[in-house]
Amino acid sequence: MNLEDLRAVRSRERSSDSLQDLRDSFYEEVADYIQERKDERERAAAEADDPFASSEVQTLTDEIETAEQVSEAIYERRMGKLVKQASLAAAGMTGNTEGLTNEERRLYEDLVARIEENKSHVLDVLAGEADAHDESAGGGASPDPIDAAHANPEPDTVSDSSDEALTPDEPDESSAAAAMGSDLDTPDESPDAAPSTAAGDDAAADDGTAENDSIEDEAERTTVRITRDVGDVFGVDERQYSLEAEDVVVLPSENAKPLVEKDAAEEL
Template sequence: MDLDELQTVKDTEREKDSLQHLPDSFYTDVAEHIESLKEDRKDRAAATDDPFDDPEVQRLTGEIDSTEQVVESIYERRVGKLVKLASFAAADMPADEEGLTSEERDLFSDLVARIKENRAHVLDVLAGEVDAETDGEAPTEAGETADVPAGPEPESEPESADPVEPEPDPGHEPAPGPENVPEPDGETSVSAADLMGDGSETEEAMPANAGAVTDDAGTTAGTASEPSADDGSDEETSAEPEPGESDGVGRATLRITRDVGEIVGVDDREYDLATDDVVTLPEANAGALVEREAAERLE
């Protein structure tokens, strides 16, 4: 079988509405012919110095490609006719099975069986003998239908528990610092950065031996010593340098109007500020407290 014979088969198949009779081993014979052409091309390529430019190698390559294209065209045209023939046979109509190759005969038998099975099922659905919704259920070995198990449902992520805040250790006090300044409810918070000031305000230093200041209630402030624990008075913090010292920072005397807590002034000193305390603070810190209505000046 060569390319000319295959071209004749193709032309005949195109002209006829029915399948032309082909040998049972038609496709096997074509496959052997193509393999023979490939062997000839391989031998010719090995015998020449430049196989890519050799005319005989190019001729064999063209014949191989043409043969494959022609036989594929023959198969596609015959399959279309084969499907129509199988539909006739499934409907118990006469169908000529002569002239089919072995590969086409296997396809024909499979198509007839599938068409008959599908046709019977559709008729049962139309007659109400089979529920159309059960179509697609996997059959069991006993011929019964069983639901196809669905995939496992995704596990829902457990709801995250509310974080439990650790209880403070009664024996451990938090380290003093600006972050521990309490923030009263409903009032504007006073941050440590605000109380530190920007250092842009400078005034003349207050004399080291400045006298104490007395508020309206007669509480005395301005001394560096802490009040004794048994006098019952509110703790007051001195903002003045020790006698004989001068830190060169401008200061102002204030009455604290709400609890602020511990802060570190621009003079690197710690101040524990509570309501009604009278203190002398660096001007930068004093101005920040007054602006946020956490203190009032006594000057």
């Protein structure tokens, strides 16, 4: 296991709407790899005259942080797909569970059981056979795995958009387009562009596109080079970006400024 392996897994996960096969122990192997890097960093720091100035220590630190970010992106991307599969299974359709890790399989089984239980309770309420406020029957007040899994249901519109390039995520996280690409479509910022009153423009406004365009046009934008993996960022222009080291992207200034201040990007 190494950083390139993790990035390859993330790219494949983003480029497909279905769950790719992972070993049962995938997350355990990732944890072991990260711990090995941390142990190596401690050794390098102990041997260095000045650990804070050691290039080896800094390189290991960057590798550890990137591995943690990429691993989290993989997990979140897979959770969106897993929830969909659990919903299908609970509805009596076939859910594809091949290739799940040990942790994901336990969550999947729990999700299916809870969805089925909740559905049964709702049907009983509709039939007048159960109390809608009976938490023990399927609605409970305590948080459950469904809430956790929904915390990042295919955020990407994906392209989870960070692989090797920045691309706005698609609604179902159609990650394929964003994985490893750097074709970011930026809105027309020409100061001379005047609002059109043509019938075609009115039609576009009716479609709801005019409102989105105005949001993007109003946002001042800055071109930056990403200096370390950042992950998914939701822009003030209502686009989702996935930022990876060495990407050159155009971001809303309000999003770019904090990245520059934290040395995660440099303005071009």
